[in-house]
Structure formats: C-alpha cells, structure tokens
Amino acid sequence: MPPFLRRYLPVLDWGSQYSRQTFESDAxxxxxxxxxxxxxxxxxxxxxxxxxxxxxxxxxxxxxxxxxxxxxxxxxxxxxxxxxxxxxxxxxxxxxxxxxxxxxxxxxxxxxxxxxxxxxxxxxxxxxxxxxxxxxxxxxxxxxxxxxxxxxxxxxxxxxxxxxxxxxxxxxxxxxxxxxxxxxxxxxxxxxxxxxxxxxxxxxxxxxxxxxxxxxxxxxxxxxxxxxxxxxxxxxxxxxxxxxxxxxxxxxxxxxxxxxxxxxxxxxxxxxxxxxxxxxxxxxxxxxxxxxxxxxxxxxxxxxxxxxxxxxxxxxxxxxxxxxxxxxxxxxxxxxxxxxxxxxxxxxxxxxxxxxxxxxxxxxxxxxxxxxxxxxxxxxxxxxxxxxxxxxxxxxxxxxxxxxxxxxxxxxxxxxxxxxxxxxxSIFLHLYKTSRPHIAEIGLVPGTHHFRNILRHKVTTDPKVLTLRVDESLYFANARFLEDYIYDRVVGDCELEHVILNFPAVNEVDLSALESLEAILQRLKDMNIHLHLSEVKGPVMDRLQRSHFLDEMNGRVFLSQYDAWMALSRDEASPQAAE
Amino acid sequence: MPPFLRRYLPVLDWGSQYSRQTFESDAxxxxxxxxxxxxxxxxxxxxxxxxxxxxxxxxxxxxxxxxxxxxxxxxxxxxxxxxxxxxxxxxxxxxxxxxxxxxxxxxxxxxxxxxxxxxxxxxxxxxxxxxxxxxxxxxxxxxxxxxxxxxxxxxxxxxxxxxxxxxxxxxxxxxxxxxxxxxxxxxxxxxxxxxxxxxxxxxxxxxxxxxxxxxxxxxxxxxxxxxxxxxxxxxxxxxxxxxxxxxxxxxxxxxxxxxxxxxxxxxxxxxxxxxxxxxxxxxxxxxxxxxxxxxxxxxxxxxxxxxxxxxxxxxxxxxxxxxxxxxxxxxxxxxxxxxxxxxxxxxxxxxxxxxxxxxxxxxxxxxxxxxxxxxxxxxxxxxxxxxxxxxxxxxxxxxxxxxxxxxxxxxxxxxxxxxxxxxxxSIFLHLYKTSRPHIAEIGLVPGTHHFRNILRHKVTTDPKVLTLRVDESLYFANARFLEDYIYDRVVGDCELEHVILNFPAVNEVDLSALESLEAILQRLKDMNIHLHLSEVKGPVMDRLQRSHFLDEMNGRVFLSQYDAWMALSRDEASPQAAE
Structure with missing residues (x-):
C-alpha cells in the first residue's frame, strides 16, 4: 500500500486488523x-x-x-x-x-x-x-x-x-x-x-x-x-x-x-x-x-x-x-x-x-x-x-x-x-512581554566558574568590564530596547573598557536585532569600548557568520563567560577571581 | 524645578545653560x-x-x-x-x-x-x-x-x-x-x-x-x-x-x-x-x-x-x-x-x-x-x-x-x-519561528560536566534517561508542539524511566505552557515515567511555584543538568560518565 494512502486514509490501517471482538466493543x-x-x-x-x-x-x-x-x-x-x-x-x-x-x-x-x-x-x-x-x-x-x-x-x-x-x-x-x-x-x-x-x-x-x-x-x-x-x-x-x-x-x-x-x-x-x-x-x-x-x-x-x-x-x-x-x-x-x-x-x-x-x-x-x-x-x-x-x-x-x-x-x-x-x-501581550527582555548585569561567584546577577548575589566585578546576560531571543520587538539599555548603562561610565554580551539564552537573532547589534558596536567603538560576546548558541553563531558583524567587531567571541572574564579582567592574577 | 517639568520640558534643561557661543553655532x-x-x-x-x-x-x-x-x-x-x-x-x-x-x-x-x-x-x-x-x-x-x-x-x-x-x-x-x-x-x-x-x-x-x-x-x-x-x-x-x-x-x-x-x-x-x-x-x-x-x-x-x-x-x-x-x-x-x-x-x-x-x-x-x-x-x-x-x-x-x-x-x-x-x-513570521522551537536531545560529554546535542557530539547517554534541552521560551504558540514532541519521542520507548527537561534557555512559561507541562506530566505518569526539570531560571521557577505543578511532579528539580545525570543515570559509578 503506498504510504500516502496509509497517511491520508487511516481507515486502511485499523480496518485491516478489524476483529469480531473489536466490532462488539465498537457496537x-x-x-x-x-x-x-x-x-x-x-x-x-x-x-x-x-x-x-x-x-x-x-x-x-x-x-x-x-x-x-x-x-x-x-x-x-x-x-x-x-x-x-x-x-x-x-x-x-x-x-x-x-x-x-x-x-x-x-x-x-x-x-x-x-x-x-x-x-x-x-x-x-x-x-x-x-x-x-x-x-x-x-x-x-x-x-x-x-x-x-x-x-x-x-x-x-x-x-x-x-x-x-x-x-x-x-x-x-x-x-x-x-x-x-x-x-x-x-x-x-x-x-x-x-x-x-x-x-x-x-x-x-x-x-x-x-x-x-x-x-x-x-x-x-x-x-x-x-x-x-x-x-x-x-x-x-x-x-x-x-x-x-x-x-x-x-x-x-x-x-x-x-x-x-x-x-x-x-x-x-x-x-x-x-x-x-x-x-x-x-x-x-x-x-x-x-x-x-x-x-x-x-x-x-x-x-x-x-x-x-x-x-x-x-x-x-x-x-x-x-x-x-x-x-x-x-x-x-x-x-x-x-x-x-x-x-x-x-x-x-x-x-x-x-x-x-x-x-x-x-x-x-x-x-x-x-x-x-x-x-x-x-x-x-x-x-x-x-x-x-x-x-x-x-x-x-x-x-x-x-x-x-x-x-x-x-x-x-x-x-x-x-x-x-x-x-x-494573547499575541499582543506576548510581544509586549518579550519586547522588554530581562537583562542582568552579572559577576563571578567567588571560588567558582559561575556568573550570577550582581543584584541577587555577592559576586566579583571589575569596573573595566561590564557583562550583560540577555534573557530573551533578540528580534525586532526588543532589539531597540537592548540598544537603549546598553547605551543608558554605558554613557558616562568613563572607566569602562569592555562590554561582554552573555548569550546562552538568546535562541534567535533576526535582521533587526543584527542591525541593533551593529548600532551598539558602532556606538561602543565611538566611545573606545570593546564589544565581546560569550556563550553564543550554535544556530545564532551560524546566523551571525552570514553577516559582517563578526568581522567588524572590536572584541572577541568567547566560548564561555569564564574564559571572557579571565581574558579581560584586570584581576586575572588575583586568587579571588581566577579560582 | 519640579522633576516632571524638567522631564516634559527639555528646553528648561538646555535653555538654562544657553551661551553666546551656542547661539552662534545654532544660528x-x-x-x-x-x-x-x-x-x-x-x-x-x-x-x-x-x-x-x-x-x-x-x-x-x-x-x-x-x-x-x-x-x-x-x-x-x-x-x-x-x-x-x-x-x-x-x-x-x-x-x-x-x-x-x-x-x-x-x-x-x-x-x-x-x-x-x-x-x-x-x-x-x-x-x-x-x-x-x-x-x-x-x-x-x-x-x-x-x-x-x-x-x-x-x-x-x-x-x-x-x-x-x-x-x-x-x-x-x-x-x-x-x-x-x-x-x-x-x-x-x-x-x-x-x-x-x-x-x-x-x-x-x-x-x-x-x-x-x-x-x-x-x-x-x-x-x-x-x-x-x-x-x-x-x-x-x-x-x-x-x-x-x-x-x-x-x-x-x-x-x-x-x-x-x-x-x-x-x-x-x-x-x-x-x-x-x-x-x-x-x-x-x-x-x-x-x-x-x-x-x-x-x-x-x-x-x-x-x-x-x-x-x-x-x-x-x-x-x-x-x-x-x-x-x-x-x-x-x-x-x-x-x-x-x-x-x-x-x-x-x-x-x-x-x-x-x-x-x-x-x-x-x-x-x-x-x-x-x-x-x-x-x-x-x-x-x-x-x-x-x-x-x-x-x-x-x-x-x-x-x-x-x-x-x-x-x-x-x-x-x-x-x-x-x-x-x-513580521509578527506572524516571528510567531511561526517560535512556534516550532529547537529541542535537542542531549548527553554528557565524556570527561566533563557539559551536555551537548547527541546528533552533533559524541556523548554518553543512558537508555533509561532522556534529556531534552528546550531552546525557546514556552508560551501558547509552541506549548502544544512540546507536548507532541515529547509524546512522539516517548511512546513505544519501553526502557525509558526518566525524562529530564533542561530549561536554561526557557525565559518564560505562560499559563498555556503550564497546562502543556501538566498534560506532559500526566501522560508520563500514565506510562510510569518520571518527569524532572533541570537548570530552571529564577523567574520561571518563581512562576511555577505559583501553580500546583511542582507539587504534582513525580520527579525532581535539579539545579544543574550534571546533578540530574548523577542522580538518575545507572552509570553513576562508571568513570566515563561520572568524571
């Protein structure tokens, strides 16, 4: 029996095994x-x-x-x-x-x-x-x-x-x-x-x-x-x-x-x-x-x-x-x-x-x-x-x-x-919720390789390095929010040299979000700040590689946030941060 | 000056510092x-x-x-x-x-x-x-x-x-x-x-x-x-x-x-x-x-x-x-x-x-x-x-x-x-994309605490334990997809005893998704399979605690996927998996 028949006519499937006992139950x-x-x-x-x-x-x-x-x-x-x-x-x-x-x-x-x-x-x-x-x-x-x-x-x-x-x-x-x-x-x-x-x-x-x-x-x-x-x-x-x-x-x-x-x-x-x-x-x-x-x-x-x-x-x-x-x-x-x-x-x-x-x-x-x-x-x-x-x-x-x-x-x-x-x-509320993603500033939990929200945990940070964990896929409805968030946070912070975007929860980046990332990069460049990424997922990385964004970046892409921290923090030699 | 005036009348801000030099540039x-x-x-x-x-x-x-x-x-x-x-x-x-x-x-x-x-x-x-x-x-x-x-x-x-x-x-x-x-x-x-x-x-x-x-x-x-x-x-x-x-x-x-x-x-x-x-x-x-x-x-x-x-x-x-x-x-x-x-x-x-x-x-x-x-x-x-x-x-x-x-x-x-x-x-395409989230079956990378997609990496798995990493927030448009996915994967797999949902990329769970999780739990219970969660984010955990889902669960919530693996895999004593 051709498979499409079996798919579109389920009766052929159960009908071929139809028994007297089944008949009695059905009747x-x-x-x-x-x-x-x-x-x-x-x-x-x-x-x-x-x-x-x-x-x-x-x-x-x-x-x-x-x-x-x-x-x-x-x-x-x-x-x-x-x-x-x-x-x-x-x-x-x-x-x-x-x-x-x-x-x-x-x-x-x-x-x-x-x-x-x-x-x-x-x-x-x-x-x-x-x-x-x-x-x-x-x-x-x-x-x-x-x-x-x-x-x-x-x-x-x-x-x-x-x-x-x-x-x-x-x-x-x-x-x-x-x-x-x-x-x-x-x-x-x-x-x-x-x-x-x-x-x-x-x-x-x-x-x-x-x-x-x-x-x-x-x-x-x-x-x-x-x-x-x-x-x-x-x-x-x-x-x-x-x-x-x-x-x-x-x-x-x-x-x-x-x-x-x-x-x-x-x-x-x-x-x-x-x-x-x-x-x-x-x-x-x-x-x-x-x-x-x-x-x-x-x-x-x-x-x-x-x-x-x-x-x-x-x-x-x-x-x-x-x-x-x-x-x-x-x-x-x-x-x-x-x-x-x-x-x-x-x-x-x-x-x-x-x-x-x-x-x-x-x-x-x-x-x-x-x-x-x-x-x-x-x-x-x-x-x-x-x-x-x-x-x-x-x-x-x-x-x-x-x-x-x-x-x-x-x-x-x-x-x-x-x-x-x-x-x-429902659709509007979903878009509204995702249009203001949760963004956490994170720091190193001393003695571990883990990074946590600085507002919720006692963590080690470095005034030269800002790490932001983005808890949402980036797409047109929230791309500009990220732009604004980073700009607000960075402007006037004169000590800052590195911004790391930590992306383990970013499941998608669309073209609007790519343009926002490019705008963020451009503004950070204008301020002599380096932009880095860490923990970027495979599909998102594939997507970014189809654009010029990675070539234009003045920072690096790190596989783990800990690697990024080790490379960029001034405290890399101190035992507290380098555990 | 009251702050709302300064906010709604930006002219008060720059106007108070207006100088002759500024005038010349502006003119x-x-x-x-x-x-x-x-x-x-x-x-x-x-x-x-x-x-x-x-x-x-x-x-x-x-x-x-x-x-x-x-x-x-x-x-x-x-x-x-x-x-x-x-x-x-x-x-x-x-x-x-x-x-x-x-x-x-x-x-x-x-x-x-x-x-x-x-x-x-x-x-x-x-x-x-x-x-x-x-x-x-x-x-x-x-x-x-x-x-x-x-x-x-x-x-x-x-x-x-x-x-x-x-x-x-x-x-x-x-x-x-x-x-x-x-x-x-x-x-x-x-x-x-x-x-x-x-x-x-x-x-x-x-x-x-x-x-x-x-x-x-x-x-x-x-x-x-x-x-x-x-x-x-x-x-x-x-x-x-x-x-x-x-x-x-x-x-x-x-x-x-x-x-x-x-x-x-x-x-x-x-x-x-x-x-x-x-x-x-x-x-x-x-x-x-x-x-x-x-x-x-x-x-x-x-x-x-x-x-x-x-x-x-x-x-x-x-x-x-x-x-x-x-x-x-x-x-x-x-x-x-x-x-x-x-x-x-x-x-x-x-x-x-x-x-x-x-x-x-x-x-x-x-x-x-x-x-x-x-x-x-x-x-x-x-x-x-x-x-x-x-x-x-x-x-x-x-x-x-x-x-x-x-x-x-x-x-x-x-x-x-x-x-x-x-x-x-744009809205429709976004909903369409997120309505079919990427779900990866993951296993332990030998010698590490990391878990990766079994299709992309050589990893250790256990026929008794199925771990699925969900790469998207769960909401009404994709909740049923997850239900179907898990049911399709589980039905007929007689060796299976534990299903772990790995949630590091799940940034939100709405009421529809909660109901799907409850449906998944019920079906797994009917099959004598235990449902566990791992690496659930804070806001999602807060949300789940406002429902009865966690009380009804027949499995546990693990802070890390490695903890879950150690607790559930039969190979916990083997050096390969327990590294």
Whole structure:
C-alpha cells in the first residue's frame, strides 16, 4: 500500500486488523452514544436556529467521513453546543429571514469550514490553532456556556426573546417575562431538575440497588431520552400544544437530502471569517480531547490528519443537509468509556441516527422545545468553569487579563468579537512581554566558574568590564530596547573598557536585532569600548557568520563567560577571581 | 524645578545653560537648514497634493514646538518626503475634490497624528514602534522613494497623470506621454541634472578652487535654491507660463493662518488608521536618526519624550495651516554637520522660514513646478537602497520574505497596504519561528560536566534517561508542539524511566505552557515515567511555584543538568560518565 494512502486514509490501517471482538466493543459504544446523540442533535440544531432534522443529518454522513479520514479512535463527531452557537451568530450576521435561506447559509458555512480545515490539513498548517491559547479558549468556552444557557431560557419560559449578547438577551427576556407560559415553564423546569438529578443522583442510586456499573452508566446516559419520551407523551396526551406549549412539529422522515452549498461569492465573503473561527475553535477543542483520550491508551493522533478528518466531516455535512460539526467533548469521553476501540464506532453511531431519522421522526411531533432547551442547559452548564480566572490570576497577570477580556467581550459583544479579541490580545501581550527582555548585569561567584546577577548575589566585578546576560531571543520587538539599555548603562561610565554580551539564552537573532547589534558596536567603538560576546548558541553563531558583524567587531567571541572574564579582567592574577 | 517639568520640558534643561557661543553655532546651522528647507517645504507640499504655502506653514510653529518639547539636539523637524506621500494617500482615500476640504483633511490628519503621538508619549508606549522591524522599514522607504520619484515624473513631463500605485502611475504616464510639454521637459531635466551634479560634482570642484570645506558645504546645500531662482527668472523672462509650463502661482504672503482641525467624527474615523501609520512611521524614522546623531556626541534622547515632541509639533502644524511633519533624515544630518548644538537651531530655522513666508512668497509666482519635482526626485532617490534585500537574503529567509513582500505590496498596492502587511507579516513570521522551537536531545560529554546535542557530539547517554534541552521560551504558540514532541519521542520507548527537561534557555512559561507541562506530566505518569526539570531560571521557577505543578511532579528539580545525570543515570559509578 503506498504510504500516502496509509497517511491520508487511516481507515486502511485499523480496518485491516478489524476483529469480531473489536466490532462488539465498537457496537456497544455506538448504542450508548446514539442514545445520547438523538436528543442532543435535535437540541443543538434548535440552538443554531435551524430545523431539528438538520441536527440529525449532521450526525450521519459526517460521522462516516470522520471514521474514514480521522485518526482518533474515540472522538465522537457531530453537532456540539459552542459551534452551534457560533453558527447561529454567523448566520444571524447575514440578516436572513427566509428559513430556506438560513438553512442554505448554515450548509454553506459547513462547506467553507470543511474546505478550510481540509486545506489546512493538506498544507500541514495545524500549528495555526496554537495561536488560540489555552486560557483564552477556557474563558471563551465558559462565556459561551453562559450565553447558550441564557439563550435557552426563553424556551423554558415559553416567551419570545433575542439578542446577540448577554445583556440584550437578558433585557429581552425580562421585558417579555409577563408572557411566560405556565405549562411550558412546568415542563422546562421539571425536565431541567430531572436531568440534573440524573447526572448527580441517579447513578449512585442504581448502584445502591445492586445494578452493575456498566448498566447504571447506560441508564444514566439515557436520561435525556427518557425526558424526551415522557414530555412528548405528556404533550400529546394533554394537548399541550393547544395550551401554548411550543412543540417541535413536523420533522421530515427519511434519508438525509442531498444538498449543495451556495456558490454566491457575496455569501462566501460574508461567511468566510466566521468559517475560519468556527474551524479553529472546533479543531482546537476536538484535537485536545482526542489527544487526551489517545494518551490514555498510549495511542497517537496526527493533528494535521485530524484537520482533514474534521474537514471532510464538514464537507459531508454540507452535502447532506447538515451544519458545522466537530468532535464533542462529553460524547467523546462517553464513547471512550463505553469501550470504543476504533473510529468504526462513529460509523455505527451514524447507522443508529439514520434509523432514528427513518423511523422515529414522526414520534417527535409533540416533543416540547422546552425539553430540548433543558437538555442544552444541563449539558452546557458543565462547560462553565470560572476556575480558569483564579488559576490565571495566581499564575500571571497577563494571562488573567487575556482570559478576563475574552470572557467579558464574549458575554458583552458576542462569540466572534470575544474569541478574536482573545487571540489578538494573547499575541499582543506576548510581544509586549518579550519586547522588554530581562537583562542582568552579572559577576563571578567567588571560588567558582559561575556568573550570577550582581543584584541577587555577592559576586566579583571589575569596573573595566561590564557583562550583560540577555534573557530573551533578540528580534525586532526588543532589539531597540537592548540598544537603549546598553547605551543608558554605558554613557558616562568613563572607566569602562569592555562590554561582554552573555548569550546562552538568546535562541534567535533576526535582521533587526543584527542591525541593533551593529548600532551598539558602532556606538561602543565611538566611545573606545570593546564589544565581546560569550556563550553564543550554535544556530545564532551560524546566523551571525552570514553577516559582517563578526568581522567588524572590536572584541572577541568567547566560548564561555569564564574564559571572557579571565581574558579581560584586570584581576586575572588575583586568587579571588581566577579560582 | 519640579522633576516632571524638567522631564516634559527639555528646553528648561538646555535653555538654562544657553551661551553666546551656542547661539552662534545654532544660528549658522539654522541658516543652512533654512536654505535647504525653503524649496523642500514647497516641493513636499506639492507631493502631498496641497498648496505650496502649507509646506512653509508646516515649517514654522512645529519647529518651535519641537524646540520646546523635543530631546534631540540635532533633529530637524518639518515636512518630509515619505510622510508627504502618506498624507497624499490618506487624504486621497477620502475622495475629496474641493481644495479647501483637502487642506482641512490634511490639517485634521496632522491633529490626529499629533494627539496620537502625544498620548503614546504620555503613556510611555514608545515600544509600540518596535513592532515595525528595521528591514520592513528599509523596504518600505525604498519602495516609497520609487513611488515618489515616479509620481513626480508627470511634473517633469508637464502631463496629467495619477495612480495609487506604481503600475497605475506608470500606465497613466505612458498613455499621456504624447502631451509632453517641451519647455517643461527642458526645465525639469536640466534642473534634475544640475541638482545631481551639485550633489556629486560641485563640492570637489569648489574644494579644488581652494574654498574652505565649510563654505563649499554651504554652497552645495544652496544648489536647490539656485535652481529655484534660476528657473523662476527664466519662466518670468520668457513668459513660459504662456507656453504651457506649470508654475506655482499665487502663494499667500504673511503669517501662517490660525486653523482648527475638523471635528467631524466621520472624517476622524476615516483618517484614524492613516494617522496611526503616519505617526509610527514618522516616529521610527525620526527617533532612529535622532539616536544616531545623539550617540555621536555621547548624548541621550528619550524616545517617550520624543513622541511628545513630535506630537506637539503636529498639533502645532494643525493649528497653523500645516500638515503632518516629522524629523527628516537628510536635514537633520545637515543640521548636525553644520554645528547645531541645541534644539534652538530649529526655532531659528522657523524664523528663517517665517521671513520667507513674509517676504519671498510673491517672488515664487513664476517658480515652475518642474523645478520642485526635480528637487523631490533628487532628494528621494537617495532613499532608494535595494541592498536591504541582499542583506536580508544572506541573513535569513524569513526577513527576506518580509522585506520583499513589503516592497512589492507598497509598489503594487500603495503605502498603507504595504507597511501594514509588513508589520503583520513580521509578527506572524516571528510567531511561526517560535512556534516550532529547537529541542535537542542531549548527553554528557565524556570527561566533563557539559551536555551537548547527541546528533552533533559524541556523548554518553543512558537508555533509561532522556534529556531534552528546550531552546525557546514556552508560551501558547509552541506549548502544544512540546507536548507532541515529547509524546512522539516517548511512546513505544519501553526502557525509558526518566525524562529530564533542561530549561536554561526557557525565559518564560505562560499559563498555556503550564497546562502543556501538566498534560506532559500526566501522560508520563500514565506510562510510569518520571518527569524532572533541570537548570530552571529564577523567574520561571518563581512562576511555577505559583501553580500546583511542582507539587504534582513525580520527579525532581535539579539545579544543574550534571546533578540530574548523577542522580538518575545507572552509570553513576562508571568513570566515563561520572568524571
């Protein structure tokens, strides 16, 4: 088999060793994930502002595509809460009102996101996702969870409300509070309470009754399905739709439709930025859960191939009436715990959802949307975790600032502004930090070959010799800082004859920094001071040798700082310094 | 005197020691700079698409403001070529046609730029200018020089032409070539040739005639003035204006007018981005020449106070009918060489220009614009220097890529796109480079305490112990890279018991990197491998102690890599390793 096939089609790898035992494990995991995914897929479609069936469609072919192209053996792909919210925001920006046009925009978004992810994967550009720092993502997810939960309150209350950010949504909810529908409220609150109880209290109870842990797990995961069945029956039996309870209504029965994205350039331009954000957020979330799960079994995932896996998934979604998908955190953990051994478990889940689309959709007619909203609220509140703020505050003010800004802007100005600001701010803060590098004046620790900061240690120095240790790579953002620092330190120091730059922590020197070094050299020459370097790393030395700097230097390059000190200090004969 | 007054009003510092001898030096320098500045100020106003007198107005009060607030003793502030071109581009973006509205936009641009610079200075944000790397500026200035010279060709030919980039301008010139005015062409070409000859050939000639070098210098600097006088006389004597030669025409005589910027928010929004770019480019150019000249006399400039000096200069320009100004490279060098000792030389230059505005403006009526165009062309061609491309290519491909892109985009898409792309690209390339840090597997150099890369040196290793030296600070953009690297290296290596991360070149660890270290620790724990650290820097150790990472570690933190090796290697008793 040609190696590129094996690389781009991981299915060939695990598929060739597929056994009956593997099949049994995968099939069991698929049953559990399917039970979890049916209500979630309907609910997340609702969250994205789309018809419920699009959630089902997004959970069929995309899972098969990931099973063929993905490298994680436990990742459960499909609609997820945060990406659904971002889809709602992206499509909402277009200001469409026609449901057909809204669905087409979501399909187009999945297509653009799929093409972008696949292209990144083929170009092996997975590192771009690294620019989204962990704390920024954590803050973003927490804020998104709050936004999502708040946005679902209208379904629990049975009122109309809207808003692009927390304040607008809450204001809109409060102003419509008078129209609350009692029956909807009862169903919504009861379901939410039931689901919270299932999450926290059911499993210990079942174990207490002597059930096997595995079975208790399955029953716990079936909580949302039970809520769906019970509230649907109630709504049907008591004719709640006539009493103002919103129900899902007609869900088309049958195979997913064949669809195509819009090829209207204007829509592409309008959606492209959102598609990039959705792709990167989805990829980062997905790859981090995939990596965590793979590590538990000493397996590997390939982040670049994961891009292709998620990309083809999204393209598959756009061809079969779905909307943007990615690997879900909770479902993947369930899939893993349930024993999924290969991506085939995803394909089996797709079969389960397909059966649901073929057989169960008529039964969903009376399903109250409040039930789905309760499912969403219980699912996303587990995403909300403000401990990142505490961690960040304790660790560094810059990280805290980035996280807090991301949370505030996401809540106050929406998901797209929030996450973009987080990325830009992280980059800016990093550049700011490295633009003022730590520079220490160092001296010899008596009786050793070690040199330490003169401010922190009792060291030997020489008024003729100034040694500066630069604790940062030198590049354009900090080159001038070094120039200023040295000039400030040297000007007016009439005894000085030698300046040594100690470079063990300088990992890179770019052209701007080279020009600064040349400027430093020139000024020191003008003052009759010699410039020396010590402990220059191999790659930096290679780089300097490609310029004229070393030829122009009026000092030397020393392999060790101790050699430099021995050669330049006037005390070379004294026992204290020459130890 | 309160220290903040001394800091914000450098004039109090040098003014208190002002002597007759200093006055004489400053006055002589002012005469020479005035002679140079009169034709330049008219010409650059023309380049900015503004009436000639605005160049004179921009050379009066702004110079006085800089003399009060600036810290450089040699910087000559006023209209400069690149900022004039950027002014033309910024005002051109507004699509105005009314000359009054155009002038008001330029005045507003000066005001916004002045406020931005002053605010940056008061907030001590001068470091922001560092994000404009040296090579990007060098490329930008070279491309701007070409754009400017090309844009002036129409005045030399006497045709109409326009364009926002090189291609448009050249096409427009070629299509109008048929309308070339012979008289204009003769004046333009002759003046250009004369000015080049003055630059290269006049001084040696004068020295050959036995003139003193100082006098030869002054005469050489007067070349443009001589050209102005001669061509004005020619145009007047032969009635060239009637033969189609464009002349400057009416230049109002008198004091600069009192003006105010527009306070129309829409114009502010439209001009703000341009004002930021102009401010930063102007500041970077100005501060680098000021620093170079200050260093020659072992003086200091304060970059943050320079922002205030240039900011007040621009505000002064906006109040007296001027347009954006900054410190000019060539004029500052002339000012320095002519002996200027304090910023008072700038104030005396302002008096010279004021006298010109009061007395000479009527004489400028017949001045051909071709003469001014020739002045500009000869001045800017000295800015064009493609050697930066060669230097960058030799030094590093990333720097070359940034410079080449800046040059091409400036020529092809204009100054604002060019310089913005340069900044963004520099930052992106830096992040890209640091996102894939150099990580070396190291071993003990036999007979020493030193550890080196196992790929480059013959070293002792131990299959139980893996030591990785990380040659980069760890932050969000490369944290996951380290995770992947370690996981790839460790998985499947069954003999391994200890991983040591050697951190002498890690200058920072941010929260994302901490989370990656925690993930690495967790995975290694899952594999029963111990994680150790060695040679962790003080600030990084301080940071790690603010988290739980060190408590959770299943290994130790060693002060030196040799200690770590001695403690963990099974060969500690063998003479080879224990030397």
């Amino acid at each position: 069991l995991a698929a049953v559990i994930v399917t039970i979890m995914l049916i209500p979630q897929s309907l609910a997340y479609a609702l969250l994205a502002g789309l018809p419920a069936e699009m959630g089902l469609y997004a959970s069929i072919l995309p899972l098969v595509a990931y099973a063929i192209f993905g490298t994680s053996r436990a990742l459960a792909v499909g609609p997820v809460a945060v990406v659904s919210l971002m889809t709602a925001a992206a499509v909402g920006n277009l200001g469409l009102t026609d449901p057909g046009a809204i669905a087409l925009a979501a399909i187009t978004l999945a297509f653009l996101s799929g093409v972008f992810l696949t292209a990144m994967g083929l170009m092996r550009l997975g590192f771009i996702a690294n620019f989204l720092s962990h704390p920024v993502i954590a803050g973003f997810i927490t804020a998104s969870g709050i936004l999502i939960a708040t946005s679902q309150l209208k379904h629990i209350l049975g009122v109309k409300a809207s808003g692009h950010n927390l304040i607008e949504t809450v204001e809109s909810l409060l102003s419509n509070l008078g129209q609350t529908n009692l029956w909807t409220l009862i169903i919504g609150v009861a379901t939410t309470a039931f689901l919270f109880w299932v999450r926290k209290g059911l499993k210990p109870l079942l174990l207490g009754y002597g059930l096997k842990p595995r079975l208790a797990d399955v029953l716990t995961k079936a909580g949302p399905v039970a809520a769906v069945v019970a509230t649907t029956l109630l709504a049907w039996a008591f004719g709640l739709a006539d009493r103002g309870v919103a129900i899902v209504g007609d869900v088309p029965r049958g195979l997913p439709p064949l669809t195509a994205p819009s090829f209207d350039m204007e829509i592409w331009v309008a959606l492209f930025g959102s598609a990039v954000l959705i792709s990167i957020i989805g990829f980062v979330e997905s790859v981090s859960v995939a990596q965590t799960l793979a590590a538990k079994r000493r397996q590997r995932i390939d982040p670049d191939q994961e891009l292709i896996g998620l990309g083809t998934s999204n393209i598959a979604a756009s061809l079969t009436g779905g909307y943007p998908v990615t690997g879900g955190f909770a479902r993947s953990v369930v899939n893993f715990d349930a024993g999924a051994e290969t991506p085939a478990a995803g394909a089996f889940t797709a079969i389960g959802i397909l059966l649901a689309a073929l057989l169960l959709t008529p039964l969903l007619y009376f399903l109250p949307t409040a039930t789905l909203a309760a499912t969403i609220i219980v699912a996303v509140l587990s995403l909300v975790d403000f401990s990142i703020l505490k961690r960040a505050w304790a660790f560094s003010r810059a990280d805290f600032f980035a996280v807090a800004t991301t949370i505030l802007l996401t809540l106050g100005m929406g998901v797209e502004v929030g996450v973009s600001a987080g990325v830009v701010l | 002589l320098a002012a005469v020479i700079v005035t002679i140079m500045l009169i034709p330049q100020s008219l010409a650059y106003a023309l380049l900015a698409g503004l009436p000639a007198e605005m160049g004179l107005y921009a050379s009066i009060l702004p110079l006085v403001a800089y003399a009060i607030f600036g810290t450089s003793r040699a910087l000559a502030v006023g209209p400069v070529a690149v900022v004039s071109l950027m002014t033309a581009a910024a005002v051109g973006n507004l699509g105005l046609t009314d000359p009054g509205a155009i002038a008001l936009a330029a005045i507003t641009l000066a005001f916004l730029s002045g406020v931005f610079l002053t605010a940056m200075g008061l907030m001590r944000l001068g470091f922001i200018a560092n994000f404009l790397s040296h090579p990007v500026i060098a490329g930008f200035i070279t491309a701007s020089g070409i754009l400017i010279a090309t844009s002036q060709l129409k005045h030399i030919l006497g045709v109409k032409a326009s364009g926002h980039n090189l291609i448009e301008t050249v096409e427009s010139l070629l299509s109008n070539l048929g309308q070339t005015n012979l008289w204009t062409l003769i004046i333009g070409v002759a003046t250009t040739a004369f000015l080049f000859w003055v630059r290269k050939g006049l001084k040696p000639l004068l020295l050959g005639y036995g003139l003193k070098p100082r006098l030869a210098d002054v005469l050489t600097k007067a070349g443009p003035v001589a050209a102005v006088v001669a061509t004005t006389l020619l145009a007047w004597a032969f009635g060239l204006a009637d033969r189609g030669v464009a002349i400057v025409g009416d230049v109002p005589r008198g004091l600069p007018p009192l003006t105010a910027p527009s306070f129309d928010m829409e114009i502010w929004v439209a001009l703000f981005g341009s004002a930021v770019l102009i401010s930063i480019i102007g500041f970077v150019e100005s501060v680098s020449v000021a620093q170079t000249l200050a260093a020659k006399r072992r003086q200091r400039i304060d970059p943050d106070q320079e922002l205030i000096g240039l900011g007040t200069s621009n505000i002064a320009a906006s109040l007296t009918g001027g347009y954006p100004v900054t410190g000019g490279f060539a004029r500052s060098v002339v000012n320095f060489d002519a002996g200027a000792e304090t910023p008072a030389a700038g104030a005396f230059t302002a008096i010279g220009i004021l006298l010109a505005a009061l007395l000479l403006t009527p004489l400028l009526y017949f001045l051909p614009t071709a003469t001014l165009a020739a002045t500009i062309i000869v001045a800017v061609l000295s800015l064009v220097d493609f050697s930066i491309l060669k230097r960058a290519w030799a030094f590093s491909r990333a720097d070359f890529f940034a410079v080449a892109t800046t040059i091409l985009l400036t020529l092809g898409m204009g100054v604002e796109v060019g310089v913005s792309a340069g900044v963004v690209l």
